[in-house]
Each structure stands twice: as structure tokens, then as C-alpha cells.
Amino acid sequence: MILADGVILGREEQSRLLDELEDHINNTRARERLDTETVIAAIDQLGRRLAAGEFDGLIEAVGLSGKIEELRSFTRLLSRDYLKRKVDAELGTDWDVPTVSEAAFGLNGTQTRAVPLGTLLHVAAGNMDFLPAYTVVEGLLTGNVNLLKLPQADGGATIWTLQKLIGIEPRLRHFIYVFDTPSDDVTTLRRLAGMADGIVVWGGEGAVTAARSLAPPGAKLIEWGHRVSFAYLSGDWRAQTHQLTALAHHIVRTEQLLCSSCQTIYLDTRDMTEIEKFCENFLPMLEAAREEHPVEDIGAAAAITLENLTSEIEAMITGSAAEPCRKYRGKQCELTACEDSELTVSQLFGRVWVKRLPEEQLLPVLRRQKGCLQTAGLLCNERNRERLTDLLIRCGINRVTTPGGMSDVMMGESHDGEYPLRRYVRMVNIERPAGETRITDPSLNS
Amino acid sequence: MKWMNRLFRYPFPYDTEGTDQLFLRAVRENCRYQYLHNAKYRAILDGKGFHPSMLRTYDDIAALPVIPTPVFKHREMYTLPPRRMPVKATSSGTGGVFSRVGFTWGDLCRGLPMVLRVVGHRRLFSLRPANYIVFGYKPHRSNHTAVTKTAFGATLFTPQLHRTYALRYTDGRYVPDLEGVIRAILRFSRSRFPLRFMGFPSYTYFAMRMLDERGISLRLPKGSKIMLGGGWKQFYREAVDKSAFYALAKKVFNIDDCNIVEFFGAVEHPILYCDCPRHHFHVPVYGRVIIRDVNTLAPLPYGHMGLVNLISPMVMGTPILSVMTDDLGVLRDGKECGCGLTSPYLEIIERVGLKDIKTCAAGAADILRETGESV
Incomplete structure (x- = not known):
């Protein structure tokens, strides 16, 4: 399916549309302008209608009936208030209003303003149902024309969300084009990339490398690549039952699928027996959390069972002494006590590494993962908090949270160390010849 | 034993x-x-x-x-x-990792009557010679895959006149040659002997679609059959529901669905499963x-x-x-x-496994802050 000009078209229309697309976009960019307020108003209304249950039938139709409640509870993130604060935090208040630099130092003055990058091609990865729509929303908030390549697994949720948004605010229709082009249709992707000023790519190394090869010279690449997160427990963890329970819930609730999910639990110790004691204590908490949040996906549950059975059988063949790490198996969850300190991605679905990492080793060990670090869920004594937070930041961590809140949204937070909206705009300077005092931007006179 | x-x-x-x-x-x-x-x-x-x-x-x-x-x-x-x-x-192995299963002479001797009974039950043996299109690998000494051996075996159900392979071994690797297959189909369709297809459903479907897109519709000689094996696994995206497959086979080759037979098996379980006329894989006694x-x-x-x-x-x-x-x-x-x-x-x-798994941690970003989770 393709969405163009607010209308859903079949794949067979793709070639005709691509032939005309550049002209359409040029037309839009020459004549139309999308202000943030228009976009916010439309999303706010979409959120309110979603909260009121108006789209429940549609959500069921695209196979997301199990997520209705979850979606509804997050509609606050579509509210005017939240979006306004997001835009203000990322771009500053009144970001599209020019600022003036008076002539000085023998230089002419300028008028500076942020304008949209132009046309963004979003290459949305993933099995999460609303990420593709959300990346387009970020492009719209900054006034860009958006071309979206849907991920393979999209069940139709993206197109209906964006079509509803256009229904609420028809002016958006010239700013949204969605294609379900498969990733191996390089010709089409290259044509789309050829029209873009910026390519926003979500995904791992494969997706990023592919996007780089597609990008014409001069197009800005905006990469949201993969990241790894961990929990860091310093001091006496035994007294922190409440925090550890929250960490256990975080692990099973996110299934460790997010960049912000805990992959490894580090203990600030050199002592392996401490690691073992921790595993013995933490496993019942993880199991209890798992009881509340069982693995929902039957395919994932089967994969875990099969992997466990495979390693059990292989341990019988080789003799379990060959196993380098000690496993603590619970029902649908597992802790693995390892001798090394490397930060590695877990086996997901409630299976976590537990490793030693004394404070003085934090920097040398974590620096080996530079560019891939995201969140550290820190548990420590209050008197050490500031010092450890600072050290984690020096290691390259972008978010420091409580262990249970590693994946919670925080007000005003950046994404992987950057404000996304800032990457979707450019700053332009208009020279103000000496003696001119009037600001000529028409928007200021309205 | x-x-x-x-x-x-x-x-x-x-x-x-x-x-x-x-x-x-x-x-x-x-x-x-x-x-x-x-x-x-x-x-x-x-x-x-x-x-x-x-x-x-x-x-x-x-x-x-x-x-x-x-x-x-x-x-x-x-x-x-x-x-x-x-x-x-x-x-066949994904990611270059294969299961290795060795068979003794005794194992093969047990397999033979099984094949004869199952294939005979579906009435696939015939003394009438046939031409064969194999939508699979041309046998080569470096190729030990079971799927290649069984596809070759299926061309022995009748005396064979010609065999044309969709995947040919050239310069040390397999190259698909669907155009060559299309030419062979057109040639064999004029023969008085039946044409039999054997191999991957996905390639068979690609070839039928190519013919359909070119507006070609053939009346293959009576007794022609489509035999499928090897599964859809490499081609999930192209996987079509079976009824669409049968409809296309009727349109392009004039082959009725009762003449379309699918096999299923695995090297770790080398039992021949053959679908019934209603296209279900009944478990045989073996x-x-x-x-x-x-x-x-x-x-x-x-x-x-x-x-x-x-x-x-x-x-x-x-x-x-x-x-x-x-x-x-x-x-x-x-x-x-x-x-x-x-x-x-x-x-x-x-x-098994999460469908189309894309996780940030494992290598691909996925989720949305809108759902309350930070990416």
C-alpha cells in the first residue's frame, strides 16, 4: 500500500507516482508552509479521539487489539502540552521566529532562523507498531516533507494513523508519502533517497550501512542506530529489595528488546562469590516478575524453551564443567553469572548476564563499547550517586536512571544524546546590509 | 533390526x-x-x-x-x-550451519520401501516417460543437501526424457536461470509426453508468475504434474496461500490441483510426508x-x-x-x-522466534517513545 496526497493507492501505482513525485514535492515546497502549531493541533486531536476509543475498531482490524489499553494510556504523549514542551525543549520557544544579530566588529548583521531541512526519507525499521508514524510526526513538527519507507512487518497501523491525521488536518496531505517498498527494491529506494535532503534511518548496522549506500552525496544522514544498556549496582544491594524488584519488572516487561533495556547487571565488586549470592537472591524476584508478565509471544516462548533444551542436552554431551558461566534457571527467565566484565547483549526475554565491574574498571571496560552505550540504571548509596553518575557519563552513557526506570520516558529527554528535532532543521542566515533596521520576515508582521 | x-x-x-x-x-x-x-x-x-x-x-x-x-x-x-x-x-542450513546426518546401507534399505509405498499411494509412478523441470539445485559432488537428493529422486518416478534445472552450478556457485526454465517449459509444452515439475514452491511460483505476466497460458500434456518440496522458508515474503498457487497453476499450465503434490521432510527426520488430495500432510506409519x-x-x-x-x-x-x-x-x-x-x-x-525480530539491542532499533518506552 502507498499513501500519497491522503489517498491509499496500490503498489501498481508506485511507478507513476515516483515519476511525478519530485514535481509534487517541489510544488509543495515552493508554495506551502507547515507550522508547528498546525501539526500539534492535529496530533492532539488524534490523541484525544484515540483516548475516547473512536479508533478501537480500526486498531483491532490491523491486529493490535491486545494493545488498545496500552496505547490509550500513552495518548498523553500526543497531547498539545507534551508536544509543545518537547518542541520547546528541543528547538527553543518560538523556534521559527528569526533572531537578529546586529552589525558589529565591522561585520554586517544577520537575521538567523531555523527552517525545515526540506524533504526527509524515513527508513523505519522494526516490529513496533507506531515507530514509523512517530518518526514522520517528528518530521512534520519541523515542517518537513516526509517520505516513509515502511518496515516489512507493518500491519497497516502506520498508514491508517497517518491517514487519520490527514483527515483531521488536510493541509498535511502534501507533506506525507508512505511506501511499502521492500528493502531489496534498491532502485525505488535510491529514487526516493534521491529526492531527500535528509535520510532518517532506524536500525542496526545493516540498515545504516544500506542507507549510507543509498544516500546521494550531500544528503544528511540521520542515524538512530542500536544501543546497549545495563544496570550498575554499587554498595549493599541486599537492602534494596524495592529497587531490585523494579529492575526485575523492567527486564521482563520490556523483554530486553529496547535499546534502554537492561542487558547486563553489573556489581561493583571483584568478588565472584558476591555475584553468585546476588544471583541466588535476584532469581526469585525475576521469577515473581515473570509470573506477572509471562512471555506473550508464543514464538518467543518456544524459542526460549528450545534454546534451553539445546543447551541442557549439549551440557550433557560435553559435561557441564565445560560451561564457562554458571546459569541460574528460573521459569521463563535466567541469570548467568560470568567471570568476565564485557558489556554484551543478552539472550533477551528475561535472560540477563550478571558480571563484576569495579568502579575503577568502569571507564576502560565501557569505553570498548563507545558509540553504542545508552542507559545505565544506577543503584548506589546517596553519597556516591553524584560521583558515579559523573563517571558513567564520562564513559559515554547518555541516560542515567533508577534500575526500574531504565525504559521510562523522562520529560525533556534527548534521544541517544541528541535532540532529534534539531537534526531535522537547518539554520539559515540572511545578511542585513548596514543601515537596515526593519526585520522583513512576513510572519512577524502577522 | x-x-x-x-x-x-x-x-x-x-x-x-x-x-x-x-x-x-x-x-x-x-x-x-x-x-x-x-x-x-x-x-x-x-x-x-x-x-x-x-x-x-x-x-x-x-x-x-x-x-x-x-x-x-x-x-x-x-x-x-x-x-x-x-x-x-x-x-539446507541457514547462516552456513548444517545438520549432519549419516545413513547406513540398512537405513537406506528401510527408506526405499517407504518411498515406494508413499509415492505409490499418491499414484506418482508411471511407465510413461516425462520431461522434468527441477526448481532446485542441479546435483554436484560438492552439494550434500538432502533437498537436492530428494529432488533428483523425484525425477526417477517415471522414465525421464530431459531434466532442466532452475539452479545451475557455474563457476563454483549456484546461479538461478529462470529464463532458461521458461524456454524449456515452452519447448516441453509442445511435447507429447507429460511435463513434471519438482522443487521449491517459491521458484515454481516465480516461474508461473513470469509466464502469467507475459500473458502465456499453456495446455500442458495430459498427466503433467507439479511436485513441491523444500518448503517456503527462504521466501516468506513471497509465500502465497496455497489456493492462489493452485489457481495460477490452473491458469498458466492447465494443471488441476489434484495433480499438485507437496512433499515435506527434514534431514533430521527423513520420513517422506506427502500431501493427500486435500493437501494435508498425514503422518505415515514410519x-x-x-x-x-x-x-x-x-x-x-x-x-x-x-x-x-x-x-x-x-x-x-x-x-x-x-x-x-x-x-x-x-x-x-x-x-x-x-x-x-x-x-x-x-x-x-x-x-519459532519473535516474528521479524528487530531489537535495538540485538542490532536494530524498534520501539517508540510514544508507547511510553524510551528507544
């Missing part, structure tokens, strides 16, 4: 009910042999606290330790020295299927989806007596089919 041989010579290939006791004896015979001659298999049974003598009733077969297929990918599990096994086959709960591995009743445990006492060369594939499937009561066969039939639903 008295009971094993007797099972594979049993005259009625779908009389599973009538062979339960024979099957139990053959399984016990195989299990005892593997236990005595394969130290790795013995370690597994000992580790699980199981002994071949515990196979007393038919229901005890479910308690037999199950070996997941990755175990055969990670290490060699042969029971006999390789020199005593004339055929060593590998799975094997049994237990669907197991994805969490507890407990056997499930008919109609429930779970992990697929395949059991067969055919092979002595490798302990593939009871294996578990990485598929999710459902077993249904044979009477529900309506084709007349009463043995239960297996539906493979999907591969």
Missing part, C-alpha cells in the same frame, strides 16, 4: 493405529542400539534419567528424551564411523508426531499449536530417533480431513 525393518515394510503406509505396537518395538530397538553404540546419546539418556527398557508401552515414547535439531548442527553425532555410512546428508507445549514441553492434544517433536526409528547411523525442529505446528485428527486417511495430519505454522 527386526522390528525396524518390519515397520518400514508394513504394507499400509497410513495405518498408524494398526502399527502402534510395531512402532513401539522398533523405537525400543533403535533406542537400545543408539544407547549401546553412541556415547553422546547415552550421556543424554543418562542425564535425563532414561533407559531404553523404560519404553514399555506406546505412551512411553513421549517420555523418550528429545534432541533439538541445533544439536546436530553444532557437533557430529554419528553412531557409526563415517566410512560405514554411504550417505551423509546435510540440511513416524509419529508429538506437539509439545512451548513452555513445559508437555504433549498437547490435537488442535493446539506447539513445538514439533518428530519420532522415527528409521536411522541407525545417527541418533535422530526423537528430534525437535524449530517450527511451530499443529497436529489434527485425521478424520477431520475427509480424504479417507485416518492418521493425524501435521500443519507447520511458522518458525
Whole structure:
């Protein structure tokens, strides 16, 4: 399916549309302008209608009936208030209003303003149902024309969300084009990339490398690549039952699928027996959390069972002494006590590494993962908090949270160390010849 | 190997009910042999606290330790020295990792009557010569995959006039040549002898679509058939529902769906499953299927989806007596089919694992802050 000009078209229309697309976009960019307020108003209304249950039938139709409640509870993130604060935090208040630099130092003055990058091609990865729509929303908030390549697994949720948004605010229709082009249709992707000023790519190394090869010279690449997160427990963890329970819930609730999910639990110790004691204590908490949040996906549950059975059988063949790490198996969850300190991605679905990492080793060990670090869920004594937070930041961590809140949204937070909206705009300077005092931007006179 | 041989010579290939006791004896015979001659298999049974003598009733077969297929990918599990096994086959393998299964002469001798009975039951043997299009690999000494061997085997169901392969071995690798296949189809369609297709459903479908897009519709000689095997796995995106496939075959080749036959098998469970005229894979007497709960591995009743445990006492060369594939499937009561066969039939639903897994942590970003989770 393709969405163009607010209308859903079949794949067979793709070639005709691509032939005309550049002209359409040029037309839009020459004549139309999308202000943030228009976009916010439309999303706010979409959120309110979603909260009121108006789209429940549609959500069921695209196979997301199990997520209705979850979606509804997050509609606050579509509210005017939240979006306004997001835009203000990322771009500053009144970001599209020019600022003036008076002539000085023998230089002419300028008028500076942020304008949209132009046309963004979003290459949305993933099995999460609303990420593709959300990346387009970020492009719209900054006034860009958006071309979206849907991920393979999209069940139709993206197109209906964006079509509803256009229904609420028809002016958006010239700013949204969605294609379900498969990733191996390089010709089409290259044509789309050829029209873009910026390519926003979500995904791992494969997706990023592919996007780089597609990008014409001069197009800005905006990469949201993969990241790894961990929990860091310093001091006496035994007294922190409440925090550890929250960490256990975080692990099973996110299934460790997010960049912000805990992959490894580090203990600030050199002592392996401490690691073992921790595993013995933490496993019942993880199991209890798992009881509340069982693995929902039957395919994932089967994969875990099969992997466990495979390693059990292989341990019988080789003799379990060959196993380098000690496993603590619970029902649908597992802790693995390892001798090394490397930060590695877990086996997901409630299976976590537990490793030693004394404070003085934090920097040398974590620096080996530079560019891939995201969140550290820190548990420590209050008197050490500031010092450890600072050290984690020096290691390259972008978010420091409580262990249970590693994946919670925080007000005003950046994404992987950057404000996304800032990457979707450019700053332009208009020279103000000496003696001119009037600001000529028409928007200021309205 | 008295009971094993007797099972594979049993005259009625779908009389599973009538062979339960024979099957139990053959399984016990195989299990005892593997236990005595394969130290790795013995370690597994000992580790699980199981002994071949515990196979007393038919229901005890479910308690037999199950070996997941990755175990055969990670290490060699042969029971006999390789020199005593004339055929060593590998799975098609994803990511370059293959299961290795060795067969003795005795194993092959058991396989032959099975193939004759199953294929004969579906009336695929004929003395009338036929041309063959193989939508698969042209055999080559470097290719040990079972799928290549079985596709070649299927061209022996009749005397053959010509064989044309969709995947040819050129300069050290396999290259698809669908254009060559299209030319051969057009040529063979003018022959007075039937044309038979054998191979991957996906390639067969691609070729039919190519013909359809060119507006070509043929009336293939009477007796022409499409035989499918090797699964859809590499081509999930192109996977079509079967009815669309049959409709296209009728349109492009004038082949009715009763002349379309699909095979299913795995190198770790080399039992020939052949679909019935209603296109269901009934379990033949040579094997049994237990669907197991994805969490507890407990056997499930008919109609429930779970992990697929395949059991067969055919092979002595490798302990593939009871294996578990990485598929999710459902077993249904044979009477529900309506084709007349009463043995239960297996539906493979999907591969295990999160569908289209894309995780940031594992290498691809996915989720949305809108859902309250930070990416």
C-alpha cells in the first residue's frame, strides 16, 4: 500500500507516482508552509479521539487489539502540552521566529532562523507498531516533507494513523508519502533517497550501512542506530529489595528488546562469590516478575524453551564443567553469572548476564563499547550517586536512571544524546546590509 | 533390526493405529542400539534419567528424551564411523550451519520401501516417460543437501526424457536461470509426453508468475504434474496461500490441483510426508508426531499449536530417533480431513522466534517513545 496526497493507492501505482513525485514535492515546497502549531493541533486531536476509543475498531482490524489499553494510556504523549514542551525543549520557544544579530566588529548583521531541512526519507525499521508514524510526526513538527519507507512487518497501523491525521488536518496531505517498498527494491529506494535532503534511518548496522549506500552525496544522514544498556549496582544491594524488584519488572516487561533495556547487571565488586549470592537472591524476584508478565509471544516462548533444551542436552554431551558461566534457571527467565566484565547483549526475554565491574574498571571496560552505550540504571548509596553518575557519563552513557526506570520516558529527554528535532532543521542566515533596521520576515508582521 | 525393518515394510503406509505396537518395538530397538553404540546419546539418556527398557508401552515414547535439531548442527553425532555410512546428508542450513546426518546401507534399505509405498499411494509412478523441470539445485559432488537428493529422486518416478534445472552450478556457485526454465517449459509444452515439475514452491511460483505476466497460458500434456518440496522458508515474503498457487497453476499450465503434490521432510527426520488430495500432510506409519507445549514441553492434544517433536526409528547411523525442529505446528485428527486417511495430519505454522525480530539491542532499533518506552 502507498499513501500519497491522503489517498491509499496500490503498489501498481508506485511507478507513476515516483515519476511525478519530485514535481509534487517541489510544488509543495515552493508554495506551502507547515507550522508547528498546525501539526500539534492535529496530533492532539488524534490523541484525544484515540483516548475516547473512536479508533478501537480500526486498531483491532490491523491486529493490535491486545494493545488498545496500552496505547490509550500513552495518548498523553500526543497531547498539545507534551508536544509543545518537547518542541520547546528541543528547538527553543518560538523556534521559527528569526533572531537578529546586529552589525558589529565591522561585520554586517544577520537575521538567523531555523527552517525545515526540506524533504526527509524515513527508513523505519522494526516490529513496533507506531515507530514509523512517530518518526514522520517528528518530521512534520519541523515542517518537513516526509517520505516513509515502511518496515516489512507493518500491519497497516502506520498508514491508517497517518491517514487519520490527514483527515483531521488536510493541509498535511502534501507533506506525507508512505511506501511499502521492500528493502531489496534498491532502485525505488535510491529514487526516493534521491529526492531527500535528509535520510532518517532506524536500525542496526545493516540498515545504516544500506542507507549510507543509498544516500546521494550531500544528503544528511540521520542515524538512530542500536544501543546497549545495563544496570550498575554499587554498595549493599541486599537492602534494596524495592529497587531490585523494579529492575526485575523492567527486564521482563520490556523483554530486553529496547535499546534502554537492561542487558547486563553489573556489581561493583571483584568478588565472584558476591555475584553468585546476588544471583541466588535476584532469581526469585525475576521469577515473581515473570509470573506477572509471562512471555506473550508464543514464538518467543518456544524459542526460549528450545534454546534451553539445546543447551541442557549439549551440557550433557560435553559435561557441564565445560560451561564457562554458571546459569541460574528460573521459569521463563535466567541469570548467568560470568567471570568476565564485557558489556554484551543478552539472550533477551528475561535472560540477563550478571558480571563484576569495579568502579575503577568502569571507564576502560565501557569505553570498548563507545558509540553504542545508552542507559545505565544506577543503584548506589546517596553519597556516591553524584560521583558515579559523573563517571558513567564520562564513559559515554547518555541516560542515567533508577534500575526500574531504565525504559521510562523522562520529560525533556534527548534521544541517544541528541535532540532529534534539531537534526531535522537547518539554520539559515540572511545578511542585513548596514543601515537596515526593519526585520522583513512576513510572519512577524502577522 | 527386526522390528525396524518390519515397520518400514508394513504394507499400509497410513495405518498408524494398526502399527502402534510395531512402532513401539522398533523405537525400543533403535533406542537400545543408539544407547549401546553412541556415547553422546547415552550421556543424554543418562542425564535425563532414561533407559531404553523404560519404553514399555506406546505412551512411553513421549517420555523418550528429545534432541533439538541445533544439536546436530553444532557437533557430529554419528553412531557409526563415517566410512560405514554411504550417505551423509546435510540440511539446507541457514547462516552456513548444517545438520549432519549419516545413513547406513540398512537405513537406506528401510527408506526405499517407504518411498515406494508413499509415492505409490499418491499414484506418482508411471511407465510413461516425462520431461522434468527441477526448481532446485542441479546435483554436484560438492552439494550434500538432502533437498537436492530428494529432488533428483523425484525425477526417477517415471522414465525421464530431459531434466532442466532452475539452479545451475557455474563457476563454483549456484546461479538461478529462470529464463532458461521458461524456454524449456515452452519447448516441453509442445511435447507429447507429460511435463513434471519438482522443487521449491517459491521458484515454481516465480516461474508461473513470469509466464502469467507475459500473458502465456499453456495446455500442458495430459498427466503433467507439479511436485513441491523444500518448503517456503527462504521466501516468506513471497509465500502465497496455497489456493492462489493452485489457481495460477490452473491458469498458466492447465494443471488441476489434484495433480499438485507437496512433499515435506527434514534431514533430521527423513520420513517422506506427502500431501493427500486435500493437501494435508498425514503422518505415515514410519513416524509419529508429538506437539509439545512451548513452555513445559508437555504433549498437547490435537488442535493446539506447539513445538514439533518428530519420532522415527528409521536411522541407525545417527541418533535422530526423537528430534525437535524449530517450527511451530499443529497436529489434527485425521478424520477431520475427509480424504479417507485416518492418521493425524501435521500443519507447520511458522518458525519459532519473535516474528521479524528487530531489537535495538540485538542490532536494530524498534520501539517508540510514544508507547511510553524510551528507544
